[in-house]
Amino acid sequence: MSHALFTSPPPTNTTTTTIPFTFSPSTRLRPSSLLPEQASLLLSQCTTARRLLEIHAAILRSEILHHTVVNFRLQKSYASLGYADKCQILFRRTPDPNVFFWTNAIHAHAIQGLCFIARLLFTEMLSSDATPNGYTLSAALKACRLSFGKVVHGYAIKQSLHTQPYVATALLDMYARGGDVEAARFLFDEMPEQPIVSTTAMITCYAKQGDLAQARQLFDEISQRDSVCWNAMMDGYAQYRKPNEAVNLFRQMLKSDSRPNEVTILAVLSAIAQIGCSSSGKWVHSFIKNKDNRIQLNTKVGNALIDMYYKCGNLEDACLVFDTMKEKDIVVWNTMIAGYAMHGQSQKALELFDMLRFRGLWPTDITFIGVLNACSHAGLVEQGYRFFRLMKVEYKIEPKVEHYGCMVDLLGRAGLVEEAYDLILGMNGIEPDAIMWGSLLASCRLYNKMSLAEKIANHVVSKGYANSGTYVLLSNIYAALGNWEKVTSVRQLMKESGVQKDPGCSAIELGNKVFEFVVGDRSHPKSRKIYAMLDELNAVIKAHGYVPDTDLVLHDLEEAEKEKALKVHSERLAVAFGLISTKPGTEIKIMKNLRVCVDCHNAFKLIAKVTRRKIVVRDRSRFHHFSEGLCSCGDYW
DNA sequence: TTAGGGTTAG
Incomplete structure (x- = not known):
């Protein structure tokens, strides 16, 4: 590997005054030539690990690491690029670190999720010469759960730091993460002013508890909303299976002064995936593609798109995103494997698993859930056992209840x-x-x-x-x-x-709208036509050999009555509505909240045949693609 | 220097 420090010619003039003081990120560094001020400036402009290594080497050659500001900025740069370990090495070599160094080291570990080390550092600091301040407490609190967080809270009160807005919000957030809503709310109410950051932390707290009404109330009270609070509320809805509310909020946000960012996109795509509304998904995809919106198609966004497309039934679009992504982390592979599995393309899922291993990626426990799920949908018992063993033996992943569940x-x-x-x-x-x-x-x-x-x-x-x-x-x-x-x-x-x-509920997307039907639904304005279509369909498919499977009907009814009960299953209503509302040959896509029953499955095969339509049904566990009298699941589901 | 929002799953 060529390295600027070792390939550039030795300087002709050894006095540092000849070095230009303004550097572009690509400026090659000369050896033994940096002044402390120059090093600090370079570090503040540094955005890549490679560049940071160059600067670090130049600092060592220039023998200026003992300079406190240079040393601090170097440690801070490592911290902000996510290298907590490097930061700690430098920190350990710093004689008498002041509060800045301690805080930075704690913060570096806390944001990387190395909470145990962060807490150790904080404890160690208490017996050092440096005294924690508000900055230190905010950093330490990020690494705390309730038990240790309460200790920090006590310390904050003792030092009268607990009322500082940043500390108070970090405390609120700590209680919120620990699920102690009352403590969080108490701190929130105690704040003389409630900055938007604190309100957002409180919204997140309620949302995580599933108390979306309280979260929404706080959200509605905010006069000047920023992107983060929109995201917190939207994600709350998405996480708690209120996808329609999340999408509505997204629409409102587009009309507001706040601009959607990456996090917004992740939340709204998750909501759209739950609804299964591919037209909205495509709209968001084009929103991402529009450079003016400044959304990077990174691994997270790419992953959310793949997830959305396959859950909306567009496996092809999911593959297209997957294939065009330059960088794919294991999460992206996991999603694509899950997508193939859910669509019953088990062989493709397993091929993908081989491919990721071939590329040297390390599967996670979730990879194996996808793989086992793929085996399950195809009845591959032997293969399933093989993967179950492989997971333990080769990848040292202890099976969880989920893996046993798959088996x-x-x-x-x-x-x-x-x-x-x-x-x-x-x-x-x-x-x-x-x-x-x-x-x-x-x-x-x-x-x-x-x-x-x-x-x-x-x-x-x-x-x-x-x-x-x-x-x-x-x-x-x-x-x-x-x-x-x-x-x-x-x-x-x-x-x-x-x-x-749970009442059976099916949704169908027509144009840009999603229509929902529950069992025996008669609320739709076209209800009469829908039921007329159902009668017609039933007569035609009976002529093609359909025999109602009345075993499943709960009630102790006469046969004719049982048949009636089956006929009004929500997915049947949705199909009938799809048939009367679309042109011949249009594919019909239905999302159901429960598993599709055997009788509807039989009926759908024949409906697809007699109407010459493709019918795609997403049920609770997988996709069924009905066409010409057959289903993609091969009746195995 | 510091506080709030985030991807995959049986």
Whole structure:
């Protein structure tokens, strides 16, 4: 590697006065030639690690490191470029570091998430000659959880630093991160003025607790909003599955004085992915492409785009973004693998996994969730076991409950229900969770494993894990057997436990709008036409061999009534609405909150055939691409 | 020198 310090010719004139005082970032440095002022200036302009190394070398050759300002600026530069370790080496060699040095070293580690070291440094500082000030406390608090944070709080009060706005906000933020809303709110109310930074910290605090109403109230009270507070509120909505509110806020923000930045884009793309509204996603993509908006298509933004596209059903667009990204970190690969898995393209997902290993990237626990999920959707039991072992043996990743969950899903879907059950029983030190039991229960339902299902259900109910899904699955199992007495008792149990069944809800995107339907929905203005279309569809697909699978219907109804109940499943309504609202041949895309039922799956294959349409359905676990009487999942899901 | 917002998942 060529290096400016070693390739430039020796200076003809050794006096430093000949060195120009203004440097561009590319100015080559001459050896043994820097004055302290010049070094400080260079360091303040330095933005890359390579340049910093050059300057560091020049400082050493110029023998000016003992100069306090030079030494401090050098440590600060390493800190701001994320090199906490280098910063610490220099710090340890600094005789009698003053409060600036201590604060910088603590801050350097805190922002890199090296919280333990940051806290150690702070403790060490307390027994040194330097005394922490407000700056130091703000830096240290970033590295604190509640327990140690309270100690710092005590120290702040003792030194009367707790009322300084920066310290108070850092304290507020510390309590907020620890989930102590009351303490955070107390500090907030105690502030004589509530700067926007503190208000935003408070908004984030509420949002993290899911108290979006309180967060919104504070947000609405801000008179001069900046980008950060918009982002905090938007992300709160996105995280708490209120994607429509997040997108609405984004629209308002565009009309305001604040400009969206990278964080805004990440939040709004996450919201759009949840809605599944690809036209909005494409709009945001073009917003990013527009240079005037100054959004860099870096790994995070690229990743959010891939995530959004595949969740909106546009796997091709997701691949296009993936292929054109110059720099891809492991997160980006993880997302693309998850995307292929969710669309049932398991082979592609596994190829991608091989490719990332070939490139020398180190898979993470999340990579393996994608890979195992891919195996699960394709019934690749042997492969799944192989990856499960590979993860432990080669990559030293201890499987978490999520990985076991994938394996249980994989085995259960493949009909190896008892094997899946044994796997759960054999988990060492890992407590099975509700999702895992739910998955196994679903497999029991699929393969009619009654006694195991009952055993699991009793266990789940007694452990208090039961959610609406558990009860619904159990009652479905009894309903399939025609045991209506048990169905009634499960429904009674469900009522007593206060658990409510999530109503099935499907959304369809038409033009730039998203229309939602719940089961038996009659609220749409075109309701009459929708139901007429449903009747017509039912008649036609029956002629093509459709037999309603009434096993799943909960209620103890006559056959004709059961058929009626199936016909009004939300996804059916959405398809009917799509058919009457679009030109022949247009692809129909539907997003459902729950898993699509067997009966709707059968119906959709035939609807796609008779209407010669492609129908794409995103359900809770994957995508189904229906076309010409078949589904991309091969009826395995 | 200092405080607030952020990517992937069964």
